[in-house]
Amino acid sequence: MPIRRSKVLVKWIIENQHKFQLQLSAVRSCSSSLRYKELEENVQVQAEIALSAESPSTLPRPHITPEISFKYDDLQVRLAAPYQLQPKPEAKDLGFGKYFTDHMLKIHYHKQLGGWQKPEIMPFENLSIHPAAKALHYAIQLFEGLKAYRGVDDKIRLFRPDLNMERMNLAAQRSGLPTFDAHELIKCISRIVQIDQEWVPHSETSTLYIRPTLIGTEPTFGIMAPESALLFVILSPVSAYYKASSDGAVSIFADPNVVRAFPGGVGNRKVGSNYGPTIEATARAAKMGHHQVLWLFGPDHQLTEVGAMNIFMVYINDQGDKQLSTPPLNGLILPGVTRRSILELASQWEDLTVKEEVITMDRVMQLNQEGRLLEMFGAGTAVVISPISRVGFLDQDIVIPTMKQAKPVFQRVKDTLLAIQYGHIEHPYAVVIS
Numbered sequence: 001m002p003i004r005r006s007k008v009l010v011k012w013i014i015e016n017q018h019k020f021q022l023q024l025s026a027v028r029s030c031s032s033s034l035r036y037k038e039l040e041e042n043v044q045v046q047a048e049i050a051l052s053a054e055s056p057s058t059l060p061r062p063h064i065t066p067e068i069s070f071k072y073d074d075l076q077v078r079l080a081a082p083y084q085l086q087p088k089p090e091a092k093d094l095g096f097g098k099y100f101t102d103h104m105l106k107i108h109y110h111k112q113l114g115g116w117q118k119p120e121i122m123p124f125e126n127l128s129i130h131p132a133a134k135a136l137h138y139a140i141q142l143f144e145g146l147k148a149y150r151g152v153d154d155k156i157r158l159f160r161p162d163l164n165m166e167r168m169n170l171a172a173q174r175s176g177l178p179t180f181d182a183h184e185l186i187k188c189i190s191r192i193v194q195i196d197q198e199w200v201p202h203s204e205t206s207t208l209y210i211r212p213t214l215i216g217t218e219p220t221f222g223i224m225a226p227e228s229a230l231l232f233v234i235l236s237p238v239s240a241y242y243k244a245s246s247d248g249a250v251s252i253f254a255d256p257n258v259v260r261a262f263p264g265g266v267g268n269r270k271v272g273s274n275y276g277p278t279i280e281a282t283a284r285a286a287k288m289g290h291h292q293v294l295w296l297f298g299p300d301h302q303l304t305e306v307g308a309m310n311i312f313m314v315y316i317n318d319q320g321d322k323q324l325s326t327p328p329l330n331g332l333i334l335p336g337v338t339r340r341s342i343l344e345l346a347s348q349w350e351d352l353t354v355k356e357e358v359i360t361m362d363r364v365m366q367l368n369q370e371g372r373l374l375e376m377f378g379a380g381t382a383v384v385i386s387p388i389s390r391v392g393f394l395d396q397d398i399v400i401p402t403m404k405q406a407k408p409v410f411q412r413v414k415d416t417l418l419a420i421q422y423g424h425i426e427h428p429y430a431v432v433i434s
Protein backbone atom coordinates (compact mmCIF):
# COMPACT_ATOMS: atom_id res chain seq x y z
CA MET A 1 0.00 0.00 0.00
CA PRO A 2 1.50 3.41 -0.92
CA ILE A 3 2.60 5.49 2.13
CA ARG A 4 0.10 8.32 1.46
CA ARG A 5 -2.88 5.89 1.40
CA SER A 6 -1.78 4.16 4.60
CA LYS A 7 -1.43 7.57 6.34
CA VAL A 8 -5.00 8.39 5.30
CA LEU A 9 -6.16 5.03 6.65
CA VAL A 10 -4.44 5.55 10.03
CA LYS A 11 -5.99 9.04 10.29
CA TRP A 12 -9.43 7.57 9.52
CA ILE A 13 -8.98 4.86 12.19
CA ILE A 14 -7.99 7.45 14.83
CA GLU A 15 -10.96 9.63 13.99
CA ASN A 16 -13.46 6.78 13.96
CA GLN A 17 -12.23 4.47 16.70
CA HIS A 18 -15.03 5.46 19.10
CA LYS A 19 -17.48 3.85 16.67
CA PHE A 20 -15.67 0.51 16.78
CA GLN A 21 -16.70 -0.14 20.36
CA LEU A 22 -20.35 0.14 19.31
CA GLN A 23 -19.85 -2.14 16.31
CA LEU A 24 -17.92 -4.65 18.41
CA SER A 25 -20.74 -4.91 20.93
CA ALA A 26 -23.16 -5.37 18.03
CA VAL A 27 -20.94 -8.17 16.73
CA ARG A 28 -20.81 -9.65 20.24
CA SER A 29 -24.57 -9.64 20.66
CA CYS A 30 -24.92 -11.01 17.15
CA SER A 31 -22.48 -13.82 17.89
CA SER A 32 -24.23 -14.62 21.16
CA SER A 33 -27.52 -14.91 19.33
CA LEU A 34 -25.73 -17.13 16.82
CA ARG A 35 -24.48 -19.21 19.74
CA TYR A 36 -28.05 -19.40 21.01
CA LYS A 37 -29.19 -20.50 17.58
CA GLU A 38 -26.40 -23.07 17.60
CA LEU A 39 -27.60 -24.40 20.97
CA GLU A 40 -31.14 -24.53 19.69
CA GLU A 41 -29.92 -26.38 16.60
CA ASN A 42 -28.02 -28.75 18.84
CA VAL A 43 -31.21 -29.62 20.70
CA GLN A 44 -32.82 -30.20 17.32
CA VAL A 45 -29.85 -32.36 16.29
CA GLN A 46 -30.31 -34.44 19.45
CA ALA A 47 -33.95 -34.90 18.55
CA GLU A 48 -33.01 -35.82 14.96
CA ILE A 49 -30.46 -38.32 16.24
CA ALA A 50 -33.06 -39.89 18.53
CA LEU A 51 -35.43 -39.98 15.57
CA SER A 52 -32.81 -41.43 13.23
CA ALA A 53 -32.98 -44.59 15.33
CA GLU A 54 -36.27 -45.18 13.55
CA SER A 55 -35.74 -43.46 10.24
CA PRO A 56 -34.43 -44.77 6.94
CA SER A 57 -30.95 -43.78 5.83
CA THR A 58 -32.34 -41.62 3.05
CA LEU A 59 -33.35 -38.84 5.49
CA PRO A 60 -30.94 -35.89 5.88
CA ARG A 61 -28.13 -36.97 8.17
CA PRO A 62 -27.75 -35.22 11.53
CA HIS A 63 -25.12 -32.50 11.51
CA ILE A 64 -22.70 -32.28 14.39
CA THR A 65 -21.50 -28.89 15.54
CA PRO A 66 -17.92 -29.61 16.63
CA GLU A 67 -16.35 -28.29 19.80
CA ILE A 68 -13.74 -25.70 18.92
CA SER A 69 -11.61 -28.16 16.98
CA PHE A 70 -7.94 -28.87 16.79
CA LYS A 71 -6.40 -27.59 13.57
CA TYR A 72 -4.23 -29.32 11.00
CA ASP A 73 -2.20 -26.09 10.72
CA ASP A 74 -1.04 -26.62 14.35
CA LEU A 75 0.21 -30.14 13.61
CA GLN A 76 3.68 -30.87 15.00
CA VAL A 77 5.67 -33.70 13.47
CA ARG A 78 8.49 -35.61 15.20
CA LEU A 79 9.86 -38.27 12.88
CA ALA A 80 11.15 -41.63 14.06
CA ALA A 81 14.93 -41.96 14.19
CA PRO A 82 16.41 -44.56 11.81
CA TYR A 83 16.93 -47.04 14.66
CA GLN A 84 13.19 -46.80 15.54
CA LEU A 85 11.99 -47.86 12.07
CA GLN A 86 10.38 -51.31 11.99
CA PRO A 87 11.05 -53.89 9.26
CA LYS A 88 8.05 -54.29 6.93
CA PRO A 89 6.43 -57.73 7.07
CA GLU A 90 5.89 -59.95 4.03
CA ALA A 91 2.41 -59.56 2.47
CA LYS A 92 1.59 -63.22 3.27
CA ASP A 93 2.24 -62.67 7.01
CA LEU A 94 0.15 -59.53 7.42
CA GLY A 95 -3.05 -60.89 9.00
CA PHE A 96 -5.34 -58.24 10.45
CA GLY A 97 -3.86 -55.62 12.80
CA LYS A 98 -0.73 -57.56 13.79
CA TYR A 99 1.86 -55.02 12.65
CA PHE A 100 1.95 -51.28 13.10
CA THR A 101 3.72 -48.53 11.21
CA ASP A 102 6.50 -46.29 12.50
CA HIS A 103 4.37 -43.31 13.52
CA MET A 104 1.16 -42.44 15.32
CA LEU A 105 -1.01 -39.35 15.62
CA LYS A 106 -2.07 -38.06 19.02
CA ILE A 107 -4.40 -35.21 19.91
CA HIS A 108 -5.08 -34.52 23.56
CA TYR A 109 -8.21 -32.83 24.89
CA HIS A 110 -8.18 -31.04 28.24
CA LYS A 111 -11.26 -29.03 29.11
CA GLN A 112 -9.25 -27.06 31.72
CA LEU A 113 -6.76 -26.01 29.06
CA GLY A 114 -9.42 -24.80 26.63
CA GLY A 115 -10.22 -28.11 24.94
CA TRP A 116 -8.36 -29.63 22.02
CA GLN A 117 -4.58 -29.32 22.05
CA LYS A 118 -2.19 -29.31 19.08
CA PRO A 119 -2.13 -32.50 16.99
CA GLU A 120 1.18 -34.36 17.07
CA ILE A 121 2.62 -37.04 14.82
CA MET A 122 5.36 -38.95 16.63
CA PRO A 123 7.18 -42.28 16.59
CA PHE A 124 4.80 -45.15 17.46
CA GLU A 125 4.83 -45.69 21.22
CA ASN A 126 2.89 -47.28 24.07
CA LEU A 127 0.32 -45.15 25.84
CA SER A 128 0.72 -44.32 29.48
CA ILE A 129 -2.72 -44.17 31.03
CA HIS A 130 -4.02 -43.60 34.56
CA PRO A 131 -5.67 -46.78 35.93
CA ALA A 132 -8.79 -44.76 36.78
CA ALA A 133 -9.23 -43.41 33.23
CA LYS A 134 -12.93 -43.54 32.36
CA ALA A 135 -12.26 -45.43 29.12
CA LEU A 136 -10.95 -48.39 31.14
CA HIS A 137 -13.99 -48.61 33.43
CA TYR A 138 -17.03 -47.38 31.58
CA ALA A 139 -15.93 -47.97 27.97
CA ILE A 140 -16.09 -44.23 27.31
CA GLN A 141 -14.38 -44.68 23.99
CA LEU A 142 -15.03 -45.15 20.29
CA PHE A 143 -13.08 -46.21 17.25
CA GLU A 144 -13.19 -46.10 13.47
CA GLY A 145 -11.83 -48.19 10.65
CA LEU A 146 -10.92 -46.98 7.18
CA LYS A 147 -8.20 -47.87 4.72
CA ALA A 148 -5.53 -46.29 2.53
CA TYR A 149 -5.25 -48.03 -0.85
CA ARG A 150 -2.25 -47.90 -3.19
CA GLY A 151 -3.76 -47.50 -6.65
CA VAL A 152 -2.65 -48.85 -10.01
CA ASP A 153 -1.18 -45.38 -10.63
CA ASP A 154 0.82 -45.66 -7.35
CA LYS A 155 -1.33 -42.88 -5.84
CA ILE A 156 -2.69 -43.43 -2.34
CA ARG A 157 -6.42 -43.02 -1.83
CA LEU A 158 -8.83 -42.95 1.11
CA PHE A 159 -12.41 -44.15 0.60
CA ARG A 160 -15.09 -41.65 1.75
CA PRO A 161 -13.21 -40.65 4.94
CA ASP A 162 -15.80 -37.94 5.63
CA LEU A 163 -18.36 -40.66 6.43
CA ASN A 164 -16.05 -42.25 9.02
CA MET A 165 -15.48 -38.85 10.61
CA GLU A 166 -19.20 -38.16 10.71
CA ARG A 167 -19.83 -41.52 12.40
CA MET A 168 -16.98 -40.84 14.83
CA ASN A 169 -18.48 -37.52 15.88
CA LEU A 170 -21.91 -39.11 16.39
CA ALA A 171 -20.36 -41.77 18.65
CA ALA A 172 -18.39 -39.09 20.51
CA GLN A 173 -21.56 -37.16 21.13
CA ARG A 174 -23.34 -40.25 22.47
CA SER A 175 -20.52 -40.96 24.98
CA GLY A 176 -19.85 -37.38 26.13
CA LEU A 177 -16.51 -37.31 24.29
CA PRO A 178 -15.42 -34.10 22.55
CA THR A 179 -16.38 -33.66 18.90
CA PHE A 180 -14.11 -32.07 16.29
CA ASP A 181 -13.96 -30.75 12.77
CA ALA A 182 -13.96 -33.77 10.46
CA HIS A 183 -11.86 -32.09 7.78
CA GLU A 184 -9.09 -31.20 10.23
CA LEU A 185 -8.78 -34.87 11.24
CA ILE A 186 -8.85 -36.04 7.61
CA LYS A 187 -5.95 -33.67 6.88
CA CYS A 188 -3.98 -34.96 9.90
CA ILE A 189 -4.68 -38.58 8.86
CA SER A 190 -3.62 -37.86 5.29
CA ARG A 191 -0.36 -36.45 6.63
CA ILE A 192 0.49 -39.47 8.77
CA VAL A 193 -0.34 -41.81 5.89
CA GLN A 194 1.98 -39.75 3.67
CA ILE A 195 4.74 -40.03 6.27
CA ASP A 196 4.28 -43.81 6.56
CA GLN A 197 3.42 -44.26 2.87
CA GLU A 198 5.91 -47.04 2.32
CA TRP A 199 3.70 -49.10 4.64
CA VAL A 200 0.79 -48.92 2.19
CA PRO A 201 1.18 -52.34 0.54
CA HIS A 202 2.14 -52.44 -3.15
CA SER A 203 -0.64 -54.95 -3.78
CA GLU A 204 -4.34 -55.10 -4.50
CA THR A 205 -4.98 -57.78 -1.92
CA SER A 206 -3.70 -55.79 1.03
CA THR A 207 -4.11 -52.26 2.34
CA LEU A 208 -3.13 -49.96 5.17
CA TYR A 209 -5.88 -50.06 7.79
CA ILE A 210 -6.34 -46.78 9.67
CA ARG A 211 -7.67 -46.99 13.21
CA PRO A 212 -8.69 -43.63 14.72
CA THR A 213 -9.64 -44.07 18.39
CA LEU A 214 -10.99 -41.63 20.97
CA ILE A 215 -10.81 -42.49 24.67
CA GLY A 216 -11.90 -40.69 27.83
CA THR A 217 -8.72 -40.32 29.91
CA GLU A 218 -10.02 -38.34 32.89
CA PRO A 219 -8.93 -40.36 35.94
CA THR A 220 -12.08 -40.17 38.08
CA PHE A 221 -14.81 -42.71 38.83
CA GLY A 222 -17.82 -40.47 38.11
CA ILE A 223 -19.92 -41.66 35.20
CA MET A 224 -19.98 -38.39 33.33
CA ALA A 225 -18.45 -36.68 30.31
CA PRO A 226 -14.67 -36.87 30.68
CA GLU A 227 -12.85 -33.57 31.00
CA SER A 228 -9.81 -35.06 29.32
CA ALA A 229 -9.59 -37.33 26.32
CA LEU A 230 -7.10 -38.63 23.81
CA LEU A 231 -7.69 -39.07 20.11
CA PHE A 232 -5.05 -41.26 18.54
CA VAL A 233 -4.62 -42.80 15.12
CA ILE A 234 -2.55 -45.91 14.45
CA LEU A 235 -1.93 -47.62 11.12
CA SER A 236 -1.61 -51.31 10.33
CA PRO A 237 -0.90 -53.03 6.99
CA VAL A 238 -3.54 -55.76 6.61
CA SER A 239 -4.72 -58.54 4.36
CA ALA A 240 -8.06 -60.38 4.37
CA TYR A 241 -9.90 -60.19 7.70
CA TYR A 242 -12.15 -63.22 7.79
CA LYS A 243 -11.33 -66.83 7.28
CA ALA A 244 -13.58 -68.43 4.69
CA SER A 245 -14.14 -71.86 3.13
CA SER A 246 -12.11 -72.96 0.11
CA ASP A 247 -14.68 -71.38 -2.27
CA GLY A 248 -14.28 -68.00 -0.51
CA ALA A 249 -17.72 -68.08 1.13
CA VAL A 250 -18.54 -68.07 4.84
CA SER A 251 -20.96 -70.04 6.93
CA ILE A 252 -22.88 -68.07 9.57
CA PHE A 253 -24.78 -69.04 12.68
CA ALA A 254 -27.93 -67.28 13.87
CA ASP A 255 -28.61 -67.73 17.58
CA PRO A 256 -31.94 -66.12 18.51
CA ASN A 257 -30.92 -66.08 22.18
CA VAL A 258 -28.23 -63.40 21.82
CA VAL A 259 -28.52 -59.85 20.54
CA ARG A 260 -25.80 -57.45 19.42
CA ALA A 261 -27.88 -54.32 19.92
CA PHE A 262 -31.29 -53.22 21.13
CA PRO A 263 -33.63 -50.26 20.50
CA GLY A 264 -32.31 -47.06 22.04
CA GLY A 265 -28.87 -48.64 22.50
CA VAL A 266 -25.69 -47.95 20.57
CA GLY A 267 -25.80 -50.56 17.81
CA ASN A 268 -25.62 -47.69 15.34
CA ARG A 269 -22.41 -46.28 16.87
CA LYS A 270 -18.92 -47.70 16.58
CA VAL A 271 -18.16 -47.98 20.29
CA GLY A 272 -15.98 -50.73 21.75
CA SER A 273 -18.73 -51.87 24.13
CA ASN A 274 -20.61 -53.32 21.13
CA TYR A 275 -17.78 -55.70 20.28
CA GLY A 276 -16.43 -57.31 23.47
CA PRO A 277 -19.78 -58.99 24.26
CA THR A 278 -19.86 -60.67 20.82
CA ILE A 279 -16.82 -62.84 21.54
CA GLU A 280 -18.58 -65.69 23.37
CA ALA A 281 -21.31 -66.09 20.74
CA THR A 282 -18.73 -65.97 17.94
CA ALA A 283 -16.62 -68.63 19.66
CA ARG A 284 -19.72 -70.82 20.08
CA ALA A 285 -20.52 -70.43 16.38
CA ALA A 286 -16.91 -71.33 15.52
CA LYS A 287 -17.13 -74.52 17.61
CA MET A 288 -20.07 -75.57 15.43
CA GLY A 289 -18.06 -74.96 12.28
CA HIS A 290 -19.37 -71.47 11.38
CA HIS A 291 -17.23 -68.45 10.57
CA GLN A 292 -19.47 -65.67 11.87
CA VAL A 293 -22.60 -64.86 13.86
CA LEU A 294 -25.74 -63.62 12.14
CA TRP A 295 -27.21 -61.14 14.61
CA LEU A 296 -30.99 -61.41 14.86
CA PHE A 297 -33.45 -59.22 16.70
CA GLY A 298 -37.01 -59.58 17.96
CA PRO A 299 -39.58 -62.36 18.09
CA ASP A 300 -39.77 -62.43 14.29
CA HIS A 301 -35.99 -62.99 14.07
CA GLN A 302 -35.09 -59.94 12.00
CA LEU A 303 -31.66 -60.01 10.41
CA THR A 304 -29.55 -57.06 11.57
CA GLU A 305 -25.84 -57.61 10.86
CA VAL A 306 -23.38 -60.43 10.30
CA GLY A 307 -20.17 -60.45 12.35
CA ALA A 308 -18.91 -56.87 12.01
CA MET A 309 -20.50 -56.40 8.60
CA ASN A 310 -23.77 -55.19 7.17
CA ILE A 311 -25.88 -57.89 5.57
CA PHE A 312 -27.32 -58.03 2.05
CA MET A 313 -29.60 -60.48 0.26
CA VAL A 314 -30.34 -60.89 -3.47
CA TYR A 315 -33.58 -62.54 -4.53
CA ILE A 316 -36.30 -62.57 -7.14
CA ASN A 317 -39.04 -60.30 -5.84
CA ASP A 318 -42.82 -60.69 -6.26
CA GLN A 319 -42.66 -58.75 -9.55
CA GLY A 320 -40.10 -61.20 -10.91
CA ASP A 321 -37.22 -58.68 -10.71
CA LYS A 322 -33.82 -59.27 -9.18
CA GLN A 323 -33.70 -57.34 -5.92
CA LEU A 324 -30.81 -56.35 -3.64
CA SER A 325 -32.04 -55.79 -0.10
CA THR A 326 -30.54 -54.82 3.23
CA PRO A 327 -32.27 -54.04 6.53
CA PRO A 328 -33.04 -50.35 7.16
CA LEU A 329 -31.01 -48.26 9.62
CA ASN A 330 -33.33 -48.65 12.60
CA GLY A 331 -30.83 -47.89 15.36
CA LEU A 332 -29.68 -51.52 15.71
CA ILE A 333 -27.40 -51.41 12.70
CA LEU A 334 -24.09 -49.68 12.12
CA PRO A 335 -24.45 -47.24 9.20
CA GLY A 336 -21.63 -48.80 7.21
CA VAL A 337 -19.68 -46.76 4.68
CA THR A 338 -19.56 -49.84 2.43
CA ARG A 339 -23.32 -50.43 2.92
CA ARG A 340 -24.17 -46.89 1.90
CA SER A 341 -21.81 -47.01 -1.08
CA ILE A 342 -23.33 -50.30 -2.29
CA LEU A 343 -26.86 -48.89 -2.03
CA GLU A 344 -25.86 -45.74 -3.92
CA LEU A 345 -23.90 -47.54 -6.64
CA ALA A 346 -26.34 -50.41 -7.18
CA SER A 347 -29.35 -48.12 -7.36
CA GLN A 348 -27.86 -46.85 -10.63
CA TRP A 349 -27.82 -50.36 -12.14
CA GLU A 350 -30.92 -50.74 -14.25
CA ASP A 351 -31.15 -54.51 -13.98
CA LEU A 352 -31.43 -54.47 -10.20
CA THR A 353 -34.06 -53.23 -7.76
CA VAL A 354 -32.46 -51.89 -4.58
CA LYS A 355 -34.36 -51.71 -1.32
CA GLU A 356 -33.91 -51.21 2.41
CA GLU A 357 -36.45 -53.53 4.03
CA VAL A 358 -36.98 -55.65 7.12
CA ILE A 359 -35.75 -59.20 6.45
CA THR A 360 -36.83 -62.00 8.80
CA MET A 361 -35.52 -65.55 9.03
CA ASP A 362 -38.95 -66.81 7.93
CA ARG A 363 -38.63 -64.72 4.78
CA VAL A 364 -35.11 -66.04 4.10
CA MET A 365 -36.30 -69.65 4.49
CA GLN A 366 -39.45 -69.10 2.41
CA LEU A 367 -37.50 -67.46 -0.47
CA ASN A 368 -34.93 -70.22 -0.28
CA GLN A 369 -37.56 -72.95 -0.42
CA GLU A 370 -39.21 -71.26 -3.42
CA GLY A 371 -35.84 -71.11 -5.19
CA ARG A 372 -36.00 -67.30 -5.28
CA LEU A 373 -33.14 -66.61 -2.88
CA LEU A 374 -30.00 -66.12 -4.96
CA GLU A 375 -27.31 -64.65 -2.72
CA MET A 376 -26.46 -63.44 0.73
CA PHE A 377 -23.34 -61.48 1.59
CA GLY A 378 -21.76 -59.31 4.27
CA ALA A 379 -20.11 -55.97 3.51
CA GLY A 380 -17.65 -53.80 5.40
CA THR A 381 -14.35 -51.96 5.11
CA ALA A 382 -12.25 -54.76 6.58
CA VAL A 383 -13.38 -57.51 4.26
CA VAL A 384 -15.11 -55.54 1.46
CA ILE A 385 -17.58 -58.32 0.49
CA SER A 386 -17.95 -61.72 2.12
CA PRO A 387 -20.30 -64.13 0.30
CA ILE A 388 -22.42 -66.40 2.55
CA SER A 389 -23.12 -69.99 1.57
CA ARG A 390 -24.70 -71.47 4.73
CA VAL A 391 -26.86 -70.26 7.61
CA GLY A 392 -27.26 -72.31 10.77
CA PHE A 393 -30.53 -71.43 12.51
CA LEU A 394 -32.19 -73.38 15.33
CA ASP A 395 -31.76 -76.99 14.20
CA GLN A 396 -31.57 -76.17 10.50
CA ASP A 397 -28.69 -75.85 8.10
CA ILE A 398 -29.83 -73.54 5.30
CA VAL A 399 -27.77 -73.76 2.13
CA ILE A 400 -27.68 -70.48 0.20
CA PRO A 401 -26.81 -70.73 -3.52
CA THR A 402 -24.59 -67.60 -3.48
CA MET A 403 -21.61 -69.31 -5.10
CA LYS A 404 -23.77 -71.06 -7.71
CA GLN A 405 -24.85 -67.88 -9.54
CA ALA A 406 -23.45 -67.31 -13.02
CA LYS A 407 -22.97 -63.57 -12.58
CA PRO A 408 -23.37 -62.92 -8.87
CA VAL A 409 -24.29 -59.45 -7.66
CA PHE A 410 -21.80 -59.74 -4.79
CA GLN A 411 -18.93 -60.07 -7.29
CA ARG A 412 -20.11 -57.09 -9.33
CA VAL A 413 -20.41 -54.99 -6.16
CA LYS A 414 -16.97 -56.10 -4.99
CA ASP A 415 -15.32 -55.44 -8.36
CA THR A 416 -16.87 -51.98 -8.53
CA LEU A 417 -15.75 -51.03 -5.02
CA LEU A 418 -12.22 -52.35 -5.57
CA ALA A 419 -11.99 -50.58 -8.93
CA ILE A 420 -12.81 -47.28 -7.20
CA GLN A 421 -10.56 -47.94 -4.20
CA TYR A 422 -7.53 -48.97 -6.27
CA GLY A 423 -7.96 -46.19 -8.83
CA HIS A 424 -8.92 -48.36 -11.84
CA ILE A 425 -11.76 -45.89 -12.29
CA GLU A 426 -11.80 -42.28 -11.12
CA HIS A 427 -14.69 -41.75 -8.72
CA PRO A 428 -15.56 -39.04 -6.18
CA TYR A 429 -15.68 -41.65 -3.37
CA ALA A 430 -11.91 -42.11 -3.62
CA VAL A 431 -9.85 -39.22 -2.25
CA VAL A 432 -6.27 -39.07 -3.51
CA ILE A 433 -3.93 -38.06 -0.70
CA SER A 434 -0.50 -38.49 -2.28
Ligand SMILES: Cc1ncc(COP(=O)(O)O)c(C=O)c1O
Binds near residue numbers: 307380
Ligand atom coordinates in the same frame (compact mmCIF):
# COMPACT_ATOMS: atom_id res chain seq x y z
C1 LIG B 1 -20.90 -53.94 13.42
C2 LIG B 1 -20.42 -53.46 12.09
N1 LIG B 1 -21.28 -53.43 11.07
C3 LIG B 1 -20.90 -53.02 9.84
C4 LIG B 1 -19.62 -52.60 9.60
C5 LIG B 1 -19.24 -52.11 8.23
O1 LIG B 1 -19.04 -50.73 8.25
P1 LIG B 1 -18.06 -50.05 7.22
O2 LIG B 1 -18.56 -50.39 5.86
O3 LIG B 1 -18.14 -48.60 7.51
O4 LIG B 1 -16.71 -50.61 7.46
C6 LIG B 1 -18.68 -52.62 10.64
C7 LIG B 1 -17.32 -52.18 10.42
O5 LIG B 1 -16.98 -51.08 10.74
C8 LIG B 1 -19.09 -53.05 11.93
O6 LIG B 1 -18.23 -53.07 12.94
